[in-house]
Amino acid sequence: MNSYTDDFSILNFQRDLVDWYKMNQRDLPWRADQDPYKVWVSEIMLQQTRVDTVIPYFNRFLSLFPTLEALAEADEEKVLKAWEGLGYYSRVRNLQTAVKEVAEQYGGRVPDTPEEISKLKGVGPYTAGAILSIAYGVPEPAVDGNVMRVLSRILLIEEDIGKAKSRTLFEKAVRELISKEDPSSFNQALMELGALICTPKSPACLTCPVHEHCRAFEQGRQRELPVKEKKTKVRHVDIAALILWREDGKYLIHKRPKEGLLANLWEFPNVPVKKRGQSEIEDLKVFLEAEWGISAEIGDHISNLDHVFSHLKWDIQLFEGRCIYEIGDKDDLKWVTFEEMEAYPFPVSHQKIIKLAKEVAVL
């Protein structure tokens, strides 16, 4: 055959892993029941996001949108507001799109087959397997970063887990290993083990419930795995941003485009700066005039701030300015008070600006 599970004691491994999980699993809010909608929401939130970060978001989200129907009918602005600060905002817009699809096409019942569930927006191979196994007990692999790390050690798999292709290899391994009696516990156990014991830097092998099955541990090579190539540095982008105010105590905010970075979130007026130096104020004025028909008197430089994303870094020079003249109304522009601002979803980068704007306003 020549598979990674040749000469591997599958049944004993399953037993040791699942027994440990049942005794040691964390008490997490999405484990209270197996409601497919809640499992779904939790899985989307947990993508690339820590459990501790997700817990309060999950509880708030479920109190705001307790059912699939409630989320399907909700205003997108409210949904984004509930996601504010969690990051990867397309996750929740895709989730709402998918939930509407389920409400309309499946009578509100989350599909329970790989073929159907995988068609839903935002449901990739991992999430499909997670929902199917956890909510429905279907023995499908749910291969995330934890699973690849854990199995790379246990089975001594030296494939680069950074490559998209290697995921299918791990899925193949899981199909051979997974407990048919309790796929839910098996999949979650693998992830729980990765989160609590088989951690990236210094795995706690001595307390690991399955170290007797671990080929890397046997050879003392657990710290060499998984193999993962390093990423390149993030790109720096210079931006000039503006706290633009009016005599009536309102500030100008702008809704970002429906695609791309921070899609549909709100922000303060800003422009990319071509050459760092003295042109920032002019860049802002030209932009306001040309794009929105606004003329402004730009005043003090407030401060410099930076914000790091996964793939780039904003270096923001923040100014303050007074609106002199404006024409017409636009859907993506709003003049609001600080109080009204609280209803709008802002990315963290612009939450920092709000904070500074409030301090400046006091003066």
Next chain:
DNA sequence: GAAACGTGGTT
């Protein structure tokens, strides 16, 4: 297949 897509905690 590589890059885009957020944020906060850890090392």
Next chain:
DNA sequence: TAACCAAGTTT
């Protein structure tokens, strides 16, 4: 501090 990491998916 900079790099790395966390229950990935879409384009």
